[in-house]
Amino acid sequence: MATILLVFIYIFYIGLGIPDSLLGAAWPAIYGDLSVPISYASLVSVIISCGTVLSSLFSAHVIAKLGTPRVTVLSTSLTAIALLGFSFSQNFLWLCICAVPLGIGAGSIDTALNNYVVLHYNSMQVNFLHCFYGVGVTVSPYLMSLALSDNMNWRGGYKTVFFIQLTITALSIISLPIWKRVNQANPQEKPIQVLSLSQMLKRKKVWASCGVFIGISALESTCLIWGSTFLSESVGIPADTAAALITFYFIGMTLSRLLSGVLTTKYSDWQIIFSGQAVIFIAVVLLLIQNSVMAATLGLFLIGLGNGPIFPNITHLTPELYSKEASQSIIGIQIAFSYLSVMLTPVLFSAVTTFAGISVFPNFLLVMFLLMIACTIILKIGDAKSRTKRQNV
Numbered sequence: 001m002a003t004i005l006l007v008f009i010y011i012f013y014i015g016l017g018i019p020d021s022l023l024g025a026a027w028p029a030i031y032g033d034l035s036v037p038i039s040y041a042s043l044v045s046v047i048i049s050c051g052t053v054l055s056s057l058f059s060a061h062v063i064a065k066l067g068t069p070r071v072t073v074l075s076t077s078l079t080a081i082a083l084l085g086f087s088f089s090q091n092f093l094w095l096c097i098c099a100v101p102l103g104i105g106a107g108s109i110d111t112a113l114n115n116y117v118v119l120h121y122n123s124m125q126v127n128f129l130h131c132f133y134g135v136g137v138t139v140s141p142y143l144m145s146l147a148l149s150d151n152m153n154w155r156g157g158y159k160t161v162f163f164i165q166l167t168i169t170a171l172s173i174i175s176l177p178i179w180k181r182v183n184q185a186n187p188q189e190k191p192i193q194v195l196s197l198s199q200m201l202k203r204k205k206v207w208a209s210c211g212v213f214i215g216i217s218a219l220e221s222t223c224l225i226w227g228s229t230f231l232s233e234s235v236g237i238p239a240d241t242a243a244a245l246i247t248f249y250f251i252g253m254t255l256s257r258l259l260s261g262v263l264t265t266k267y268s269d270w271q272i273i274f275s276g277q278a279v280i281f282i283a284v285v286l287l288l289i290q291n292s293v294m295a296a297t298l299g300l301f302l303i304g305l306g307n308g309p310i311f312p313n314i315t316h317l318t319p320e321l322y323s324k325e326a327s328q329s330i331i332g333i334q335i336a337f338s339y340l341s342v343m344l345t346p347v348l349f350s351a352v353t354t355f356a357g358i359s360v361f362p363n364f365l366l367v368m369f370l371l372m373i374a375c376t377i378i379l380k381i382g383d384a385k386s387r388t389k390r391q392n393v
Helices: 002-033 038-057 059-066 068-087 092-120 123-149 154-174 176-184 197-201 204-235 239-245 247-263 269-289 293-307 310-321 327-356 358-392
Strands: none
Touching: 002 038, 002 068, 002 092, 002 123, 002 154, 002 176, 002 204, 002 239, 038 059, 038 092, 038 204, 038 327, 059 068, 059 092, 059 327, 068 092, 068 154, 068 176, 092 123, 092 310, 092 327, 123 154, 123 239, 123 247, 123 310, 154 176, 197 204, 197 327, 204 239, 204 247, 204 293, 204 310, 204 327, 204 358, 239 247, 239 293, 247 269, 247 293, 247 310, 269 293, 269 310, 269 358, 293 310, 310 327, 310 358, 327 358
């Protein structure tokens, strides 16, 4: 029964990924249709991320009260409603209104499913979970590119994705009895330890791990929101082709999480994390020295390939770095900082492009990568010291 539940959780995580890549893929068509500045993409992104940050920070309280199954149903329902709203948007204000439930729906389910899989399954399953997130963010921009190329317009793309999300919502309701049976089979599970924000921020390792999540999400959100525009405006690719090519980032991310899940049987979480960061460095250097369609596509693919396994493997380390009881709260703040990065990075990059232009895209990625690698090293050193202290006790 636990295996059947895991399959459902994988499907729910596809639903989490589906909305995340739509805005960036559709924006070259949206801003022209609604007659708004190109930089307004960051405003919609900020609203989505604000909702996600808040729901992530309060996720431990909500999950402790409602439980992971009900939170899953509520969250998938909210995102489905938001996607339907996007498909009917006739002005920018309506986009902003629909962005609110989209953000709120994402935070709690992300935290809940991550912590549940971390505690009840092994590292391979955690990586596979995030692999299915990659399926969601890979499929949706492709569907959007089909909508754009078939003259359906971007609203048709959002409507298509809404029906997929509606199906996933129905499956979350169907899964409720399965959750109940699995939880009854584990009656000795310890209750969630709800930590306050101040309690968590007093821990140095929390700051370091949050810094890693900021770097991970900065790379991803920059590619997600601005990658298509970079390909269109700087490299000179048509909007519908650019929307299709951005899927190479998500293909790389999904593939790496699949491979990472297999490699966890042989290599440690830390080895996989540092290997991924080496691939990111190669990708950023490639984008810095080349400005062709081939180099840009390969660079985006390699960034996804390297960045993909870092999130799930850092998440899997969380109960070891802290405790199983506190992991729900810690994962909540990590994901909150992740979405805080998603919220602020596009705004920061938008400000940078005002002065330097969209061609600064690779340079910006390099700065975000350096932040991530620095925090990873700090976290690794702190983890090594903690392990040494435990061995000496």
